[in-house]
Amino acid sequence: MKRSMVLVAVLVVLLGIYWLMQSNRPMTDPDRPFVQIDTAQVTSLRIESSTDTVELARRGDQWFLTKPLEFPTAARMTDQALGRLGEMRKLTLVTDRPDRFREFQVDDSTGVKVSVTDRKKTHTFYLGKTSPTAGTSYARLDGSKEVWEIAGNMTPAFKRPVRDWRDKTISEADREGFIKFTFVYPKETISATLVDSVWKVEAGAEKFDADKNQISRVTGLLSRMSGVDFADTLAADAFDAPECHLIAELALGETLDLRLIPKGEDGSQYFLRKAGAPTDYVIYKSTAEVLMRKAADLRPKPEKSAEAPPQKPRG
Incomplete structure (x- = not known):
């Protein structure tokens, strides 16, 4: 009898943990993209961080690293970056105070500055640190004061050593x-x-x-x-x-x-x-x-x- 009660208690605890994890997952609204980009039309990427500046360009169906050197890119890396662009969704407006940009790592000195060019225009934004839940992160459009919590941990898909972008x-x-x-x-x-x-x-x-x-x-x-x-x-x-x-x-x-x-x-x-x-x-x-x-x-x-x-x- 005691053994059965222990098993029931363990099951209740596990269900509680599962419910808590599910409740902490960000609910994204497909109608609130962080940036309006048709990833199929993207022709170039520029990624600036405190350690590197990387530029990528699409030539036909293939992507190439163009800065700091010319080299074919690893398809898996460019596919992942483009995929993340399409997944960025606004969750919560965190702040609109410029004095807090550094706190969320969405300024020139602490953030990852990404410029994406499609056939129409160039979109520039800052990707910041991961939130305490690790399931979301912070981002800010260049020229805007609004810092948004967005779905997913986006920074690692863009901030990579140069050698990781190269096709091995x-x-x-x-x-x-x-x-x-x-x-x-x-x-x-x-x-x-x-x-x-x-x-x-x-x-x-x-x-x-x-x-x-x-x-x-x-x-x-x-x-x-x-x-x-x-x-x-x-x-x-x-x-x-x-x-x-x-x-x-x-x-x-x-x-x-x-x-x-x-x-x-x-x-x-x-x-x-x-x-x-x-x-x-x-x-x-x-x-x-x-x-x-x-x-x-x-x-x-x-x-x-x-x-x-x-x-x-x-x-």
Whole structure:
């Protein structure tokens, strides 16, 4: 009986917590947008904070970082920022006193100043701090004294380090489209060629059929590989003597040409240079190891024979 009462009490408490959380969720009015913007028509963004000034521009269907450098943007980041623009809704007018702008971080010194240009005009506003509930934040239109509490925590979608806006994608390809890999090392060259659905390996005088699982690891990685950071300042000759030079050929005539060298003495990361790419990349050692296949890696592993069950003694 006591156990049942305890369970009922716990259930009541949990229901109370759920009700409290639901009651604290902001109720947004779709007819009260914070700023009138058709996100499908946005052509540029300018984001100013105390640490960075970033400018983005749409060119056709793709977004590019244009300041502080020219580089394709990570689609996920621009999509998130544009999505947040469409979600901004006024909840409560907090203040219209300029002396409180700093308190809510909606001025030039403390806020994130966002300028959004669509086909008609430029809209500028300040995104401020998160409210105590963490489910809302503060914002102010440029030129207005009104500080509004708006739905959602909007600032993180716009205030990002420059490197986070940059597209870290190294390769995108159909994993079924690869037909040949050539692994060039200082003292040996290994090739794996697809012949009638079988990967044929040549390593010096040795020839054998590759372990399909090992080839699958390489094709899977190259089908969608991203770096963890950029290496913008490496010398032109930094990869003249790479630890591994991988040439991956695809059926449609495309080629991925990748060179790898260790980054630092601990070897936990590698630098990667892709022929034709606008910069060099940093990848983890574990990623580099998948790309740097040796003959021993590609050779099929002998299957373990099943052990016969022990026989029971007679008598």
